[in-house]
Amino acid sequence: MAARFRQQELECMPRLQIAAFQEEKLKQSRLISRAYDSALYRSSWQKAGFAPASIQNRADLRQVPYLTGGGLRDAFATYAINDILTSQRVRFWFCTSGTTGSPKWIPYTDGDLDVCEQTILRSMWLIGMDQTRLTWLNLVTPAPFISDGAAHFGIFAEMLCGLQNEHIAASPTEVATSLPLASARKPNVLSAFPSVAARIAEGFPEAALVETRRRFQEKKNFANLAAMLLARYKGIRVRDIIKLRYGIFSGESLAPYRQTIIDHYGLEPYELYACTEFLCFNVECSYHCGIHIWLDVCIAEIIPQPELDKEENTAGYIPQALFLDEVPIGTMGEYVLTTFGEALPLVRYRTSDLLEVVGTERCRCGRTHPRVRVMRRLDDVVNMGLVRFSILEVETCLGRVSHAGKVVNWQLRLERESCKPKPMLLIKAARSGAEQALLDEIRSRVFEIEVLRVGCESGIVANPDIKLVDEIEEVRTATSKVRRIVYGKTW
Amino acid sequence: MTDSADRIGMKETTDGQYLEQASLEELVEFSRNTLVSSRVLQRAAKSVLYRARWQRAGFNPEGMKDLSDLRRAPLTAESDLVRACHPSPVKSYACSDVQMWFRVTGRGGATWWMPCGKQDIMRMLGLCRRMNRVVGISDSDLALVLSQPAPTVSDSLPYFLGYAHKLQSGARMEIVPLSVMLLLHRPAWAAFFLKRQPTILVATPTDALQLADILRKNIGGQSQTTSSTDSQTAGEATSTSQTSKAERRGPLERLRLALLFGSGISQDIQKVAQEYGVETFQMQGATDCLLLNVECQMHKGVHIWLDTCIAEILPVGETDERRTGADLQSEAVFLHEAKTGTRGELVVTTFGEALPLVRYRTGETVEVVSNERCRCGLSHPRVRFL
Numbered sequence: 001m002a003a004r005f006r007q008q009e010l011e012c013m014p015r016l017q018i019a020a021f022q023e024e025k026l027k028q029s030r031l032i033s034r035a036y037d038s039a040l041y042r043s044s045w046q047k048a049g050f051a052p053a054s055i056q057n058r059a060d061l062r063q064v065p066y067l068t069g070g071g072l073r074d075a076f077a078t079y080a081i082n083d084i085l086t087s088q089r090v091r092f093w094f095c096t097s098g099t100t101g102s103p104k105w106i107p108y109t110d111g112d113l114d115v116c117e118q119t120i121l122r123s124m125w126l127i128g129m130d131q132t133r134l135t136w137l138n139l140v141t142p143a144p145f146i147s148d149g150a151a152h153f154g155i156f157a158e159m160l161c162g163l164q165n166e167h168i169a170a171s172p173t174e175v176a177t178s179l180p181l182a183s184a185r186k187p188n189v190l191s192a193f194p195s196v197a198a199r200i201a202e203g204f205p206e207a208a209l210v211e212t213r214r215r216f217q218e219k220k221n222f223a224n225l226a227a228m229l230l231a232r233y234k235g236i237r238v239r240d241i242i243k244l245r246y247g248i249f250s251g252e253s254l255a256p257y258r259q260t261i262i263d264h265y266g267l268e269p270y271e272l273y274a275c276t277e278f279l280c281f282n283v284e285c286s287y288h289c290g291i292h293i294w295l296d297v298c299i300a301e302i303i304p305q306p307e308l309d310k311e312e313n314t315a316g317y318i319p320q321a322l323f324l325d326e327v328p329i330g331t332m333g334e335y336v337l338t339t340f341g342e343a344l345p346l347v348r349y350r351t352s353d354l355l356e357v358v359g360t361e362r363c364r365c366g367r368t369h370p371r372v373r374v375m376r377r378l379d380d381v382v383n384m385g386l387v388r389f390s391i392l393e394v395e396t397c398l399g400r401v402s403h404a405g406k407v408v409n410w411q412l413r414l415e416r417e418s419c420k421p422k423p424m425l426l427i428k429a430a431r432s433g434a435e436q437a438l439l440d441e442i443r444s445r446v447f448e449i450e451v452l453r454v455g456c457e458s459g460i461v462a463n464p465d466i467k468l469v470d471e472i473e474e475v476r477t478a479t480s481k482v483r484r485i486v487y488g489k490t491w
Numbered sequence: 492m493t494d495s496a497d498r499i500g501m502k503e504t505t506d507g508q509y510l511e512q513a514s515l516e517e518l519v520e521f522s523r524n525t526l527v528s529s530r531v532l533q534r535a536a537k538s539v540l541y542r543a544r545w546q547r548a549g550f551n552p553e554g555m556k557d558l559s560d561l562r563r564a565p566l567t568a569e570s571d572l573v574r575a576c577h578p579s580p581v582k583s584y585a586c587s588d589v590q591m592w593f594r595v596t597g598r599g600g601a602t603w604w605m606p607c608g609k610q611d612i613m614r615m616l617g618l619c620r621r622m623n624r625v626v627g628i629s630d631s632d633l634a635l636v637l638s639q640p641a642p643t644v645s646d647s648l649p650y651f652l653g654y655a656h657k658l659q660s661g662a663r664m665e666i667v668p669l670s671v672m673l674l675l676h677r678p679a680w681a682a683f684f685l686k687r688q689p690t691i692l693v694a695t696p697t698d699a700l701q702l703a704d705i706l707r708k709n710i711g712g713q714s715q716t717t718s719s720t721d722s723q724t725a726g727e728a729t730s731t732s733q734t735s736k737a738e739r740r741g742p743l744e745r746l747r748l749a750l751l752f753g754s755g756i757s758q759d760i761q762k763v764a765q766e767y768g769v770e771t772f773q774m775q776g777a778t779d780c781l782l783l784n785v786e787c788q789m790h791k792g793v794h795i796w797l798d799t800c801i802a803e804i805l806p807v808g809e810t811d812e813r814r815t816g817a818d819l820q821s822e823a824v825f826l827h828e829a830k831t832g833t834r835g836e837l838v839v840t841t842f843g844e845a846l847p848l849v850r851y852r853t854g855e856t857v858e859v860v861s862n863e864r865c866r867c868g869l870s871h872p873r874v875r876f877l
Contacts, residue, residue, distance in 0.1 A: 081687055091653050093667045093687070098677065105683050110657045133588070142640035143649065143668030144680075151641075152650035155591065156658075159609060168592045171640030173672075178642055180579035181592060181604055215578070450676060 006125035007118070010296045011367045015360070018295050018325055018368065023057045026299070029340040032064075034086045035347050039079035040072065058299055058323065061338060066318075067349045069379070072104050072277075087111075087342045094146040096276045097388050106146075106276050107343035115297050115341075116150070117157035119281040122294070124163075126285050126365070127246060127270055129189065134246075135166040137182050139192035141386070142171045146276045147251070151191070153279075165189075172196060172386065172458075179207075188245040190267065194257035195385035197249065198419050199460045201238055201264035208236035239266035248272050248283070252385035253374055256491075257419045273374050275353075277346055278339050290358035290371025293324060300324035300370075301336040301348070302355060308334060308378070321348075324357065325370050331357045334378055352379040382412065382485055384421035387455035391484045394425075397445040404433030404441050411472050415488040423452075423464040424488075428472050435468060442466050510798040511621055515862060515870045518797040519827050523558045525842050526801060530555075532564065534586045535847045540567070540575040542583075561801060561840060562821055566850045572603035580604050585845045594642045595779045598754065598854050605644070608844035611781055612651070614799060618783035619655035623664070625787045625794070625867070626750065626772045628691060630663040635684060635743075637671050637694035637702060644778045645752070646670075648693065671698040678709035688745040692767065696751050696759030703766045706742045743767065750785070752777045754855060757876045773876065775855065776800075780841050780848055792860030792873030795826060799842060802826035802872070804859065805852065806835035823850075826859065826872050833859040837874065 005011050013021060026032070032052040035041045045052075050063040075084055082088065087109050095103040108116075124130050140147045151169050158165055168185060170178035175196075190197060212228040230236060238244070244265050249257070250272035261269050273282045273291045280298065284291045293300050300323070303311075307319035321336050335351045359371040377383045381390055391412075398407040409428040416422055425446065431438055443466055447453040455461040475483040510521060525531065532552035535541050545552070548565045555561070572595075575584055585606040593605045607615075628634075636649035649668035656662045667689065674680055685706070692699055749763055752774040764771045775793050776782030782800055786793045795802045803823040823838055837855045841848045857874035864870045 076683075076686075089663055090665045091657060092649070093665070093683075095680065095683070098679070102679055102682065103677070105687075113657065138641075140641055142646065142670035142673055143638060144670070144673075148641065148646065148668065148670075149650065152647060152654075155612075156650075156654050159590070159612070164588055164590065164609060166589045166592075169641035169646070171646075171670075174594070174640055174642060177594065177602065181594075184579035184581060185592075 004125045004128055004130065006122040011122065011369065013296065013368055015325060015362070015368050019058060021296055022299050025340055026058065031340055031345055031347070035345050038086050038344070039083040040067070040075040040344070041347060061299065061348060064348050066336065067347060069104060069352060073102055076105060077102070085343055086345060090343050092149060093144065094149055094276055095144045097145070104277065108279070109342040111342040113153060116153050116279040117160065119294055119297065120154045120157045121161055123272070123281040123283040126283060128286065129246060130163065133164060134189050135185050135187040136168065136189040136191060137187040138167060138169040139175060139196055140169055140171060146279055150279060175200060183241050186242060188243065189248065190244050190265065191248040193251040193386045194249045194254045194261065195252060195421070195460050197247065197265070198257045198260050199458065201260065203459060204238050205231070205235040208241070237264050239264060246270065250274060252383065253376070256416055260419045275351060277349065278337060278341070285363060285365040285367065287364045289363065290373055292363070292367055292369045292371055295325060295369050297340070299338040302327055302331060302333040302357065303336060304331055304333040325360050327357050327360070329357055329359060332375065352377055354378050376487060384455065384461050387451050387461050389449050389451055393449050397448045398442070401441050401445050404438035405429045405431040407442070409472050410484070411486060412484055413486045413488050414491050416490040417462040420462045422462040425464055425466045426469050426472050427466060428470065429468055439466055439468065511869065513870060515827055518870060521798050522801050526558065526561065527555055529842065531842055531847045532849060535849050537583065537586045538846060539581060539583045540571060540846070541849060544571065558801065558825065561850070562823060564850050566838065566852055567848060568852050569597040569854060573597060573601040576603040586847070587845055589845050591647065592642060593644045605779065605781065606845035607781060610844040615651045615781060615783065616655040616658065618796070618799065619652045620659065622774070622783050622785045625785055626748065627788055628664065632691050633665040633687065633689045634691040634693055635667045635669060635689035637669055637698040640670050640672060644781065648777065671701055674702065674705055678705050681706050681709055685742060689743060690745050690747050692746055692749040694749070694751065695753035696756045696763050699749060699751065699763045700759070700766060748772060750774055775876065776839070780839055780851060780853070781843060782839065782841060787865060787867040787869065789866045791865065792875045794865070794869055794871040794873055797827065797871050801840040803838040803850070804829050804833055804835040804857065805838050806833060826874070827862055829859045829862070831859055831861050834877070
């Protein structure tokens with residue numbers, strides 16, 4: 001099938017023009033001078049001692065200090081919000097999950113939403129979803145998480161360009177009640193966290209058995225009997241009931257779930273990368289060779305892993321970033337984002353997402369925007385997709401263990417059981433009671449992290465293994481900082 | 492009006508502000524024309540919700556010539572909707588292309604699905620703008636909208652409110668959408684609201700009171716729950732709820748008004764008024780019929796927008812509640828013809844695109860306040876929810 005473009009000129013812009021385009025936008029949007037007026041940047045930029053007027057092209061951006069998630073959070077705690085905003089015409093606020101402490105609240109103006117709508121439509125054209133009326137099943141997390149807003153912005157974007165798709169939305173707690181509608185309306189697009197989709201697929205045969213049994217009891221006819229027997233002896237998968245064609249998956253890496261999802265749903269999965277701080281729909285094309293990062297709406301940099309290591313190794317070292325479209329294929333590092341946003345532009349924002357660059361040349365689909373693979377988080381967030389919590393939360397709940405012993409040291413190893421995240425908690429403890437009593441106490445304390453408990457109960461995350469060990473084989477950063485989260489080989 | 496608004500057809504659906512200001516006679520004529528010329532009932536007849544029931548009752552919508560013919564149509568009860576959606580809505584449930592599906596939880600806890608077409612969304616956007624005008628929301632307001640998770644209508648309400656402005660004029664109105672269910676687990680979020688200080692609260696009374704509780708427990712607000720008198724009549728509640736404006740007790744210091752939606756909420760409105768010390772406005776029809784009837788700043792009843800529905804009053808006493816629609820259908824009186832003081836169940840026929848609700852029994856008992864022009868200037872009849 002011939003590639004389809006929503007904004008061909010922008011999507012297929014020759015690679016060498018991208019930098020020029022970004023620089024023009026840098027000037028036109030008055031990004032640096034607007035940002036300089038924000039309390040978020042003012043003092044750190046003053047300390048850095050550069051004049052806004054000196055930033056004329058994207059290479060000059062290297063003079064500008066990085067912004068971190070912590071910096072963003074602190075600014076909201078320190079300054080009046082109006083002093084942080086660069087536009088007072090905010091339309092919506094959304095917030096991050098707040099797993100590393102208090103959440104980050106992110107403002108969006110109508111102009112910011114236009115960028116979001118534009119990239120939503122671009123993604124739909126890219127996948128080929130513009131040619132026929134589609135029925136979507138959107139599994140969204142409730143507001144103020146941005147996926148709730150994104151689903152609505154998509155609907156309005158479709159309406160604005162004359163597409164008339166059908167949408168069934170359901171939050172994770174409402175999936176079960178929405179599935180009967182979904183099975184009746186036969187959606188052909190599923191949008192979800194990969195882990196949630198995998199969990200639904202896993203529980204579907206059992207749910208189908210219960211439902212066919214109920215229907216047979218309600219109405220004893222041959223069709224209902226056949227369905228019940230099929231469910232019992234062969235098992236019914238989602239693909240047997242709903243003929244999905246496309247899957248749009250975001251919020252966590254699709255890679256571990258890709259095959260399971262294909263097997264159970266029989267759809268073509270597409271990975272989407274977006275974040276609350278900048279709602280831009282970066283998505284892989286039908287060649288599935290990495291997620292296209294749209295460089296006409298942002299300036300993307302990457303801090304290569306050796307630089308990150310050096311930063312850890314050397315006190316006060318400021319790592320050097322490279323432009324995403326200029327790095328060699330295979331480069332891994334932290335994604336750094338500069339946006340042209342109206343409400344609150346992000347300037348050299350360190351996302352804490354570890355990316356691998358998989359292509360900077362023109363893709364076979366014709367698009368020139370570089371392609372990446374999203375690997376994992378770099379910060380203290382235990383990211384298991386929908387289930388996210390911070391190291392601090394683990395530290396706090398383990399600190400409360402006191403009856404059967406005390407936790408001396410710990411390490412959380414993240415593995416996968418099939419495609420499902422499997423936390424393994426290694427504990428070095430000073431015991432004052434029976435081993436089992438201590439394990440029980442630790443388990444009950446760990447489940448005080450509500451999102452983990454709910455994640456395990458709902459089957460999104462495999463039950464954590466907790467092991468008492470004599471010694472923990474510590475993994476340390478170059479600066480001798482202990483790594484509490486260790487990603488295992490199966491992750 | 493922006494180009495984008497024009498492109499998606501907002502012009503014809505929401506530019507008609509004259510309907511907001513129209514006389515009662517003009518509104519009735521508009522309703523009649525819409526019912527007849529837009530063939531609302533003929534479209535509805537395609538739905539399994541009506542087809543068999545109407546055939547059984549011998550009702551043929553093709554004969555519709557006037558409003559009075561509507562009274563031959565069988566009433567639609569919540570149980571009919573629940574039945575039509577069991578175990579799931581079949582293809583012929585909706586009458587036209589659906590853009591969004593909403594789940595409605597009925598009074599008895601059973602659920603049904605409400606399909607929403609493009610024109611239905613456009614109407615909601617127009618009604619959001621009308622609501623803002625009627626209750627006096629200005630461009631500088633910041634609305635905290637408490638919602639229930641998708642697939643409820645309330646989940647979409649903040650976006651309808653936001654896009655109503657974005658697509659039409661770009662007028663300012665800042666919105667924080669928030670699921671109270673999530674806030675219960677993340678009380679630290681409240682710190683943001685305290686800092687940003689919303690001026691408008693849009694919520695069900697239950698959620699509004701829950702928010703107050705969270706703010707009080709986690710932020711140390713000084714507000715105190717004050718229970719309302721259960722025996723108070725709705726009329727008294729409507730008028731007295733506005734008396735406590737001066738006493739600001741809640742931690743949301745800049746909050747100036749609360750828009751409260753949901754069914755059977757009259758008794759709780761007073762509690763919200765007292766909890767937050769703000770002016771309250773009752774909204775009706777948002778979560779089931781996709782209507783946004785709202786009371787104006789005069790606080791003399793909720794205006795029923797006659798350009799979006801045909802309203803009737805089913806004069807039933809408590810003992811009649813179990814009677815079937817067939818017994819009752821001819822007893823309903825049109826709201827625009829009902830005398831002040833008439834009490835009964837509110838029945839609406841909506842002009843919905845994806846699924847018109849025909850003579851839908853809302854389950855809300857109302858008292859007609861007046862069919863005269865309100866002091867706010869609007870002629871849409873007013874009712875008080877009991």
